[in-house]
Ligand SMILES: Nc1ncnc2c1ncn2[C@@H]1O[C@H](COP(=O)(O)OP(=O)(O)OP(=O)(O)O)[C@@H](O)[C@H]1O
C-alpha cells in the first residue's frame with residue numbers, strides 16, 4: 001500500500017491553508033474564501049487542524065488541554081494530520097474538490113519547532129513520513145504583532161487553551177518561525193498583514209486568489 005495516494009496519482013483539486021499565531025483573525029476570512037470558491041461552483045471541503053476527523057477532534061481536545069512532552073505534542077499533531085489526510089484531504093483532492101484548511105504542517109513548524117524548541121530534523125522526518133510530496137498549493141500567513149493578537153484573543157472572553165495561555169515570548173518565536181518558513185517557500189506562502197481591518201484583509205485575499213487560480 002502506498003503511504004500517500006497523491007505521490008503517484010494526479011492531484012486534481014486545490015489545497016489552501018490558513019496560518020498565523022492565535023488571534024490572527026483567520027476564522028472569518030476562511031468563511032469568505034469558502035463562499036468565494038463556492039460562488040464559482042467549486043466543491044469546497046472546509047476543515048481544521050488539529051481535528052477534521054472524529055479521531056482528530058479527540059486528539060485536539062488532548063492537545064489543547066492536557067500538558068504533555070513537546071515530542072508527544074509534535075507526534076500527536078502529525079497523527080491527527082495522517083488521519084485527516086487519509087480520511088478527508090487526499091480523497092477530496094483526488095475527486096477534484098478544493099480543500100480549505102485552518103492550519104497544517106506550517107503550524108507544527110511554527111509552534112513545536114519555533115515555539116517549543118523541537119529539533120527541526122525531527123519535524124522534517126515527521127513531515128516526510130506523513131505527507132511526502134504534498135504541500136498546500138497556497139498558504140495565507142496572517143502576520144501581526146503578538147500583543148495585538150493577544151488582545152483579540154482576550155476580547156473574545158473565551159477560556160484560553162494551553163497554547164493561548166503562553167506568554168508573549170512564545171508567540172514572538174512562533175511568529176518568527178512562520179516568517180522563516182515563508183522566506184523558504186515564497187511561491188507558496190503569502191504573508192498577509194493581519195493588523196488591518198477585516199475588510200482590507202478580505203479584499204487583498206480575494207484579489208490574491210483570483211490572480212493565483214482564476215486569471
Ligand atoms: N482584522 C481584525 N481586526 C480586529 N479584530 C479582528 C480582526 N479579525 C478578527 N478579529 C477578532 O479577533 C478575534 C479572533 O479572531 P479569529 O477567531 O478569526 O482568529 P483566529 O486566527 O481564527 O484565532 P485562533 O487561531 O486563535 O482560533 C475575534 O474576536 C475576531 O472578531
Ligand SMILES: Cc1cn([C@H]2C[C@H](O)[C@@H](COP(=O)(O)O)O2)c(=O)[nH]c1=O
Nearest residue numbers: 022049050077103104107108111112163
Ligand atoms: C495544527 C497545529 C496547531 N497548533 C496549535 C495552534 C493553536 O494554538 C491550536 C489550534 O487552535 P486554533 O485556534 O484552531 O488555531 O493548536 C500547534 O501547536 N501545532 C500544530 O501543528
